[in-house]
Amino acid sequence: MKTSFPRQDIKVLLLEGVSRTAVEVFERAGYSQIEYHAKSLPEDELKARVADAHIIGIRSRTHLTAEVLEHAKRLIAVGCYCIGTNQVELTAAARLGVPVFNAPYSNTRSVAELVIAEAIMLLRGIPQKNALCHRGGWTKSASGSFEVRDKVLGIIGYGHIGTQVGVLAESLGMRVIFHDIETKLSLGNARAAGNLDDLLERADVVTLHVPETPATKLMFGKNELDRMRKGSLLINASRGTVVDIDALADALRKEHLGGAAIDVFPVEPKGNDDPFVSPLIGMDNVILTPHIGGSTLEAQDNIGIEVASKLVRYSDNGSTLSAVNFPEVALPEHPRSRRLLHIHRNVPGVLSRINELFSAGNINIDAQFLQTNADVGYVVIDVSADEQQAASLKDKLAAIPGTLRTRVLY
Ligand SMILES: NC(=O)c1ccc[n+]([C@@H]2O[C@H](COP(=O)([O-])OP(=O)(O)OC[C@H]3O[C@@H](n4cnc5c(N)ncnc54)[C@H](O)[C@@H]3O)[C@@H](O)[C@H]2O)c1
Numbered sequence: 001m002k003t004s005f006p007r008q009d010i011k012v013l014l015l016e017g018v019s020r021t022a023v024e025v026f027e028r029a030g031y032s033q034i035e036y037h038a039k040s041l042p043e044d045e046l047k048a049r050v051a052d053a054h055i056i057g058i059r060s061r062t063h064l065t066a067e068v069l070e071h072a073k074r075l076i077a078v079g080c081y082c083i084g085t086n087q088v089e090l091t092a093a094a095r096l097g098v099p100v101f102n103a104p105y106s107n108t109r110s111v112a113e114l115v116i117a118e119a120i121m122l123l124r125g126i127p128q129k130n131a132l133c134h135r136g137g138w139t140k141s142a143s144g145s146f147e148v149r150d151k152v153l154g155i156i157g158y159g160h161i162g163t164q165v166g167v168l169a170e171s172l173g174m175r176v177i178f179h180d181i182e183t184k185l186s187l188g189n190a191r192a193a194g195n196l197d198d199l200l201e202r203a204d205v206v207t208l209h210v211p212e213t214p215a216t217k218l219m220f221g222k223n224e225l226d227r228m229r230k231g232s233l234l235i236n237a238s239r240g241t242v243v244d245i246d247a248l249a250d251a252l253r254k255e256h257l258g259g260a261a262i263d264v265f266p267v268e269p270k271g272n273d274d275p276f277v278s279p280l281i282g283m284d285n286v287i288l289t290p291h292i293g294g295s296t297l298e299a300q301d302n303i304g305i306e307v308a309s310k311l312v313r314y315s316d317n318g319s320t321l322s323a324v325n326f327p328e329v330a331l332p333e334h335p336r337s338r339r340l341l342h343i344h345r346n347v348p349g350v351l352s353r354i355n356e357l358f359s360a361g362n363i364n365i366d367a368q369f370l371q372t373n374a375d376v377g378y379v380v381i382d383v384s385a386d387e388q389q390a391a392s393l394k395d396k397l398a399a400i401p402g403t404l405r406t407r408v409l410y
């Protein structure tokens with residue numbers, strides 16, 4: 001396919017050691033300028049590296065703030081090689097005409113498996129026993145050690161991960177209750193709790209699976225910890241901002257909680273060589289993991305393929321299906337037409353200005369696709385035009401007030 005902007009001129013910047021499967025997808029599609037970094041970059045270097053990037057791929061450690069995005073003058077799309085997209089200022093990206101994609105499913109099973117393993121370990125008191133053995137101690141005792149069978153698992157956030165945790169937990173004989181802000185279909189014998197307090201008062205193990213949003217920030221603090229049953233257990237593999245970590249450390253010190261498994265932290269090291277600091281360090285009844293809930297080879301390889309394929313599809317064809325901040329358009333191929341993209345602020349009158357432009361130039365529109373969200377309008381126009389006409393149309397489209405970005409795709 002002929003593109004007005006050849007693929008070999010499109011620079012792809014991949015950070016944080018995303019799976020090599022992502023590189024393979026880009027290379028197979030004809031993208032040869034791929035800059036790959038195994039780590040996230042300090043902010044100054046990040047600003048310098050994004051300056052000439054057309055496509056940026058990150059995981060959870062790289063913060064694409066409005067300020068960083070301002071440096072990415074050539075940016076056409078961002079891929080988050082993970083579920084969470086809270087590390088990107090999504091509205092700022094949309095206002096620059098940049099869609100953001102993620103992988104909403106590929107690592108969910110990996111997180112669910114880890115949570116179940118942690119529930120078993122915590123109920124058996126394994127973290128403490130393991131730590132003691134490493135120090136040369138030996139306490140062979142059933143005291144404080146329980147089966148998971150018949151225990152109550154309370155799931156907060158009953159989405160893709162929460163539901164899978166529930167299904168796996170039931171297969172082990174646990175009783176599952178959940179709390180969500182949306183009405184959710186219960187899977188298996190799981191039951192919605194009356195409300196959050198009801199869940200906290202009934203659960204032996206509480207596990208958090210909410211996204212990071214303004215409403216979930218510190219949603220789990222002293223009040224919620226106090227509501228939990230004495231000796232109960234907390235698992236957090238959602239986001240570090242959801243739990244008040246000092247309040248949790250306090251509840252553990254006071255032995256109100258019997259233990260915890262924490263995978264995500266309010267402040268996480270930038271890279272594997274940076275130090276990890278937490279008030280939970282040194283507590284034998286706490287499993288600490290370095291944000292690896294979704295880090296299995298299966299999940300990472302699938303995420304690499306999923307997100308890179310979405311980015312290639314947008315770059316080659318204009319489809320924005322499953323973008324998290326952008327109007328979604330699924331586009332057919334029209335190889336005999338030329339395809340122009342027009343991204344604009346969603347204000348009245350832009351579409352009629354676009355159409356006037358085509359009728360004034362006597363250019364036949366073969367197909368047109370329009371989708372809007374609160375901020376942005378996205379129009380894809382397939383036209384019968386030669387290369388020169390397409391270039392001139394692009395310039396005229398760019399002059400329409402409210403335009404954020406235009407492209408001739410092919
Ligand atoms: N530890 C890891 O490596 C890892 C891996 C994958 C995902 N995650 C995190 O897990 C989160 C959840 O993933 P998912 O795929 O299940 O997401 P999801 O969107 O499918 O489910 C989230 C659920 O939380 C609910 N929710 C939102 N706000 C809530 C609130 N205030 N109270 C109660 N429920 C609320 C939503 O309605 C939804 O049902 C992700 O956003 C990500 O931050 C972490």
Ligand SMILES: O=C(O)CC[C@@H](O)C(=O)O
Pocket residue numbers: 059060061081082083084085107294
């Ligand atoms: O891989 C990561 O960096 C993040 C994993 C996880 O938190 C996600 O949001 O999918």
